Amino acid sequence: DAKTTQPTSMDCAEGRAANLPCNHSTISGNEYVYWYRQIHSQGPQYIIHGLKNNETNEMASLIITEDRKSSTLILPHATLRDTAVYYCIVRVARMDSSYKLIFGSGTRLLVRP
């Protein structure tokens, strides 16, 4: 049921931008892409979401390709506290018009000092 593919792990230097890719080639036209992150033994924390257009908030930017088959989460200036597992998620519509979030396997990001 998982609709996203992410690298297992990545690392970046503190202060540099972290670019986390996600492939969602089977996404449907009305399915949103969500990004959450999870620090060990805690609940996932919302980062950002989008449908077609690029989005930016105080935490990150989300770049979605024109064909919507992939996206990239950008943390502009990574800090040590950004070390976490980052999940790219597709919000899937059910037949009763409700929605559910389907988590991918996630990318373990390590920010190096």
Next chain:
Amino acid sequence: GAVVSQHPSWVICKSGTSVKIECRSLDFQATTMFWYRQFPKQSLMLMATSNEGSKATYEQGVEKDKFLINHASLTLSTLTVTSAHPEDSSFYICSAQSTGYGYTFGSGTRLTVV
């Protein structure tokens, strides 16, 4: 912002007993809540969707008689693991859907069955 409280944060129970986990939306009403299970070093797996005042919708392969879900009010959903066995040991996480805040997750409950 939206806050979801999950209780207890950890619990140890004996094999064969039942355990109840609570999920509360503290500052918003949630008509829909979700229950996930996460095994070590794995992703979150959706178990069921809980709708206030109606029966839960279970994902394929999840035993509804074993994982009882009750969503009796707009701020509370409960997951009861019945007749727990060691293989039910896992990290259980709830999520609540709110207008304007999207999907907010609780801090999780670590269940250990001995």
